Amino acid sequence: MNTRTSERIERAAKAAVEAALWAPSIHNTQPWSFGVCGDEICLRADPERKLRISDPAGRQQTIGCGAALFNVRVTLRALGYEPEVRRFPDPERPLLLATVRVRPGREPGEHVRLLNAEIDRRRTHRSGFTALPVPDPLIDALEAEVAAEGGRLAPIRTDASARVLAALTAAAQEVQSQDRLFVLELTRWARPPGSSRRDGVPAAGYPADPRRTHPQHFAQRDYARGHEWGLAQDERVSASTGLVALLTTAGDLREDWLRAGEALQRMLLHASAYGVSVAFHTQALEMPELREFIRTHLCSGEHPQMIMRLGFVIDESESMRRAPSDVLE
């Protein structure tokens, strides 16, 4: 490989890492670190950024890292390269989640460009949706995106099942808000207005006074904890629950979690390209008994990885990321 080619590849690898940072992660912990060495990108889980109380096995951390991995893949494709991915390449180094070799590729297709354009535009939503339903053909397309990554997107079609999920979310939220360790962990990642930190959930990332949504209400995490933080919200147009959906996987190993993250991000980018935003409510999946209940009663025995609501919004929330130099080793 001549010097100009290798310089170009290294530039593409760095661009892919910059894009990776815009992946969603639990409480915006950004629980990853990257290395770029020649034509290879390494993705590692950062053990300091794992949530020891709510995510002791690192399941949610790995999902976030999987989403980051998907951003790497799409960015490289959009730049005309072929990502050669090895997941968990070294059993002796469990924190090394994946390596991606930057190989020569071809001109990106329309779909890759479409997904790539959404990477830094997509935002997590934390309140109700407008009454506009997500069109069925779009739901089918989102299901296909998740299936292409080996997962399953299961829209909840009955009111009764959506009510059960909402009730479990409320129960988990209530239990966690009474648990000192859960509260302390959340506090560590909730940022007050004006904070200069580039990680955690900013005060402009959620409504000050989340309204109840209809027909079901899904409890939000309490990032403000009694402070007057958060954005004013136009309640008239954002009171719908939206489409409730689960993302599930057949297995429940670390590989499945990483793949679930890739599937999640692929679906989120596709949704974002068509104006659909997504809210997450994963509290119940942090409580093993409730997660098991959801698995057996609502997921046909598959393992629930994410609980979400999808819909159209008029307001955008804010988010932020650390600088690439903070995550590049």
Ligand SMILES: Cc1cc2nc3c(=O)[nH]c(=O)nc-3n(C[C@H](O)[C@H](O)[C@H](O)COP(=O)(O)O)c2cc1C
């Ligand atoms: C595994 C996982 C679980 C999440 N659970 C929740 C949740 O329960 N409630 C919530 O408001 N956001 C949740 N999020 C979204 C993150 O808070 C969000 O991605 C992060 O704050 C960065 O913001 P952004 O997605 O707008 O860029 C979750 C994200 C991931 C990857």
